[in-house]
Amino acid sequence: MTPRPVLEFWFDFGSNYSYLAAMRIDRLAARAGVQVAWKPFLLGPVFRALGWPSSPSVVQREKGRYVWRDMEREAARLGLPFRRPSQFPRAALLAHRVAVAADGQPWLPEFCQALFLRNFAADQDIEDMEAVSEVLSAVGQHSGVWIERAQQEDVKLRLRRQTEEAQARGIFGAPTFFVADEMFWGNDRLEQALAWATGEAGRPER
Amino acid sequence: MTPRPVLEFWFDFGSNYSYLAAMRIDRLAARAGVQVAWKPFLLGPVFRALGWPSSPSVVQREKGRYVWRDMEREAARLGLPFRRPSQFPRAALLAHRVAVAADGQPWLPEFCQALFLRNFAADQDIEDMEAVSEVLSAVGQHSGVWIERAQQEDVKLRLRRQTEEAQARGIFGAPTFFVADEMFWGNDRLEQALAWATGEAGRPER
Numbered sequence: 001m002t003p004r005p006v007l008e009f010w011f012d013f014g015s016n017y018s019y020l021a022a023m024r025i026d027r028l029a030a031r032a033g034v035q036v037a038w039k040p041f042l043l044g045p046v047f048r049a050l051g052w053p054s055s056p057s058v059v060q061r062e063k064g065r066y067v068w069r070d071m072e073r074e075a076a077r078l079g080l081p082f083r084r085p086s087q088f089p090r091a092a093l094l095a096h097r098v099a100v101a102a103d104g105q106p107w108l109p110e111f112c113q114a115l116f117l118r119n120f121a122a123d124q125d126i127e128d129m130e131a132v133s134e135v136l137s138a139v140g141q142h143s144g145v146w147i148e149r150a151q152q153e154d155v156k157l158r159l160r161r162q163t164e165e166a167q168a169r170g171i172f173g174a175p176t177f178f179v180a181d182e183m184f185w186g187n188d189r190l191e192q193a194l195a196w197a198t199g200e201a202g203r204p205e206r
Numbered sequence: 207m208t209p210r211p212v213l214e215f216w217f218d219f220g221s222n223y224s225y226l227a228a229m230r231i232d233r234l235a236a237r238a239g240v241q242v243a244w245k246p247f248l249l250g251p252v253f254r255a256l257g258w259p260s261s262p263s264v265v266q267r268e269k270g271r272y273v274w275r276d277m278e279r280e281a282a283r284l285g286l287p288f289r290r291p292s293q294f295p296r297a298a299l300l301a302h303r304v305a306v307a308a309d310g311q312p313w314l315p316e317f318c319q320a321l322f323l324r325n326f327a328a329d330q331d332i333e334d335m336e337a338v339s340e341v342l343s344a345v346g347q348h349s350g351v352w353i354e355r356a357q358q359e360d361v362k363l364r365l366r367r368q369t370e371e372a373q374a375r376g377i378f379g380a381p382t383f384f385v386a387d388e389m390f391w392g393n394d395r396l397e398q399a400l401a402w403a404t405g406e407a408g409r410p411e412r
Contacts, residue, residue: 050266050268060256060378062256062376062377062378063378063379065376066376066378066389066391069389070390070391070395073398073407077398077407170268170271170272171268172266172268172269172272173269183272183275184276185272185276186394188392188394189276192279192283201279201283
């Protein structure tokens with residue numbers, strides 16, 4: 001049996017276009033016969049290393065104004081609920097650590113989607129422990145177990161390393177997809193990244 | 207007869223994603239029954255007013271590296287020739303003035319496409335008078351007439367005003383499309399902008 005091609009999905013729970021990708025990726029990847037590797041990382045340190053104090057949607061007022069209108073339209077087009085978050089970008093350190101700790105767990109995609117919905121459809125906090133607990137319970141997990149696990153040193157270190165890897169690989173925003181070393185930036189490139197993974201995309205010479 | 211809906215296409219000859227849009231827009235718009243208004247403007251002053259000394263692909267090294275790879279892939283996917291320009295972004299003040307002077311001329315789209323191809327497929331200068339003359343001749347126009355026309359004060363002023371209008375309407379990059387006041391940024395949004403123009407896009411409430 002040929003192993004299924006892998007699409008890495010690098011995301012941050014605070015990133016609005018990551019939300020649109022997170023809600024679609026499993027269905028589209030299953031249809032294409034592609035396996036998804038969920039790669040949570042912290043966009044904040046990546047932005048700061050690039051010299052941006054916050055998200056480009058916050059730093060650049062004109063772009064920010066546009067982005068929220070674009071989000072309304074894109075969510076409607078994709079059939080996804082959306083409410084502009086009253087806080088942006090929302091921090092979610094503990095949730096990222098839970099996602100790292102739950103690497104490979106079958107419920108990880110559902111946990112991530114529930115987290116994103118809380119931020120971008122319900123406009124609720126995703127940072128404090130209660131928020132993360134609620135989402136863990138909602139997807140049928142023992143919240144105490146996973147929150148304890150998420151706060152162990154090895155998990156904290158893995159999230160830091162994953163964020164450093166994001167930087168080292170040239171990531172400058174989220175979502176970013178990788179098929180081996182081929183990088184695709186933005187929810188708009190999800191379909192092309194999948195086509196690349198299955199070899200259906202025309203591959204220009206390097 | 208109902209008038210055809212209008213899609214404004216705001217572009218700069220130095221902008222790489224404007225190239226991809228310029229090569230596709232007439233065919234897609236004709237199919238959708240939409241009229242295209244070609245709106246040349248100068249991206250340089252818009253970027254500087256936003257506090258960026260040049261294109262974000264130049265200012266942000268990581269993004270720049272990605273963008274050229276993305277251009278190779280997108281051009282291949284869309285069946286368009288592409289060679290990474292050895293100079294970027296290329297200035298093209300005279301060409302922009304010609305495009306303003308030729309507003310409404312039936313050969314304007316062909317002129318613009320030939321200019322873009324010169325920059326992004328042939329990797330040739332588009333700034334000096336000889337370059338612009340060649341392109342005018344290639345599309346069957348009397349280059350002397352149009353170059354003289356392009357340098358008259360009213361044309362210079364119209365290009366300045368169009369650039370000011372771009373800023374006033376919140377444009378922060380190119381290509382940008384407008385359907386009345388609805389703004390769409392990037393070649394990736396051309397299809398959605400056309401769907402909006404024809405009323406086929408779901409329109410979220412404002």
